[in-house]
Amino acid sequence: MSLPFECRDGVLHAEDVPLPAIAAAVGTPAYVYSTAALRTSARAFRAGLAPVPRKHLAFAVKANPNLAVLRLLAEEGYGADIVSAGEMLHALAAGMPASSIIFSGVGKSRRELAAALDAGIGQFNLELEEEGVVLAAMAAARGQRASAVLRVNPDIDAGTHAKISTGRKQNKFGVAIDDAVEIYARLARLDGLALRGVAIHIGSQLLDLDPLELAYSRVGSLVADLRAAGHAITHVDLGGGLGLSYRPGDVVPSPAAYGTMVARATRDWNVTLMFEPGRFVAGEAGVLLTEVLWVKPGAVVPYVIVDAAMNDLARPALYDAFHDFVAVHPTGARMVANIAGPVCESGDTFAMGRDIDAVSAGDLAVFRTAGAYGATMASTYNCRALVPEVLIDGGRFAVVADRIAPEAMLAAQHIPLWMTHDDE
Numbered sequence: 076m077s078l079p080f081e082c083r084d085g086v087l088h089a090e091d092v093p094l095p096a097i098a099a100a101v102g103t104p105a106y107v108y109s110t111a112a113l114r115t116s117a118r119a120f121r122a123g124l125a126p127v128p129r130k131h132l133a134f135a136v137k138a139n140p141n142l143a144v145l146r147l148l149a150e151e152g153y154g155a156d157i158v159s160a161g162e163m164l165h166a167l168a169a170g171m172p173a174s175s176i177i178f179s180g181v182g183k184s185r186r187e188l189a190a191a192l193d194a195g196i197g198q199f200n201l202e203l204e205e206e207g208v209v210l211a212a213m214a215a216a217r218g219q220r221a222s223a224v225l226r227v228n229p230d231i232d233a234g235t236h237a238k239i240s241t242g243r244k245q246n247k248f249g250v251a252i253d254d255a256v257e258i259y260a261r262l263a264r265l266d267g268l269a270l271r272g273v274a275i276h277i278g279s280q281l282l283d284l285d286p287l288e289l290a291y292s293r294v295g296s297l298v299a300d301l302r303a304a305g306h307a308i309t310h311v312d313l314g315g316g317l318g319l320s321y322r323p324g325d326v327v328p329s330p331a332a333y334g335t336m337v338a339r340a341t342r343d344w345n346v347t348l349m350f351e352p353g354r355f356v357a358g359e360a361g362v363l364l365t366e367v368l369w370v371k372p373g374a375v376v377p378y379v380i381v382d383a384a385m386n387d388l389a390r391p392a393l394y395d396a397f398h399d400f401v402a403v404h405p406t407g408a409r410m411v412a413n414i415a416g417p418v419c420e421s422g423d424t425f426a427m428g429r430d431i432d433a434v435s436a437g438d439l440a441v442f443r444t445a446g447a448y449g450a451t452m453a454s455t456y457n458c459r460a461l462v463p464e465v466l467i468d469g470g471r472f473a474v475v476a477d478r479i480a481p482e483a484m485l486a487a488q489h490i491p492l493w494m495t496h497d498d499e
């Protein structure tokens with residue numbers, strides 16, 4: 076197999092399918108995913124963790140909840156890390172066993188907790204003491220004991236973008252690591268809970284393993300303290316977070332380097348380690364295919380106006396994220412340009428003053444590394460369609476999410492048909 080997104084005979088392909096064929100079949104913009112790339116990254120992450128004896132891998136569904144993607148990852152032996160009942164629905168529908176599901180999330184509603192208990196999911200990651208108390212009562216009322224771990228906030232700066240950093244004490248996630256022993260002791264007494272360990276997640280798109288190792292060493296001390304207090308600690312959830320190279324040439328930690336570090340940092344723990352990778356598994360397996368609408372003169376450099384926008388791929392507007400832009404028919408010529416979408420906001424800009432493949436109106440291009448936090452963060456802003464998703468497998472492709480057109484959104488809206496309630 077050749078690389079998932081590679082130029083062949085002057086045309087960018089997704090596996091063995093030329094991208095113009097996808098544009099002709101489903102239109103643009105469209106997300107295009109490679110099964111081979113998904114399998115390769117899923118296996119690479121697992122292989123990197125070979126030195127870890129007991130582990131459970133749960134794909135962070137938030138990164139890409141497409142049913143076909145989840146089904147493929149289920150085949151690869153991945154469970155799911157979910158943060159809502161909606162994600163649970165997707166994971167179960169994809170065939171992931173309930174027992175493989177971990178429920179993370181700082182704001183689980185009582186209704187969501189009930190749905191997860193009814194489904195019999197594998198583990199709840201508690202974000203605060205009160206959540207544990209409520210869950211214990213709900214589980215006991217059902218004659219269940221809910222397997223749970225306590226998420227701690229180790230107060231570590233992961234060195235990532237502020238909006239995707241989660242392990243500093245001012246962040247909303249977890250309980251302060253210094254309070255964890257006391258909170259754990261109170262929760263461990265509750266009948267409805269089978270409290271079995273702790274969890275952390277310090278941030279996403281992590282490019283440096285040192286903050287992770289520091290976080291793990293703090294968790295190691297906590298595990299020792301909890302054991303000294305008489306608790307049986309059998310599971311530690313290390314969260315997700317391994318970053319990707321979005322800019323050509325960016326150096327990122329390999330799964331092998333990560334696995335070596337994890338094995339070193341956790342060698343005395345004697346627990347089942349749980350991992351929740353999202354971006355690493357899905358990111359490089361997807362591109363956003365787009366058409367150049369116009370090339371417009373700008374004050375400094377021209378604007379390349381594409382038909383994809385911030386509503387389709389929000390990361391540049393939200394996090395100043397870099398997504399490599401490449402032409403589907405590269406000629407070797409280059410240009411310096413701004414790349415922007417049609418949405419009526421100056422923030423709908425993918426790049427400023429970037430050196431890119433020369434393109435003109437009507438050309439196809441892709442934004443790379445868009446398989447994670449791409450389609451799932453899309454919106455219908457400006458009454459734009461929800462972008463479709465296409466999965467490639469060798470020379471075959473399948474539409475795995477339809478374009479949801481404005482007509483469908485309009486059909487779900489209503490001109491008020493006022494009603495009065497009974498006592499009026």
Ligand code: LLP
Pocket residue numbers: 135138156179180239241276278279280281314315316317351352353354355390394447448
């Ligand atoms: N586990 C927990 C508890 C998380 O909060 C997250 C991500 C993950 C696992 C997966 O992290 P990953 O392996 O993907 O780094 N929308 C942002 C990313 C938000 C990540 C939030 N939590 C972006 O596009 O960069």
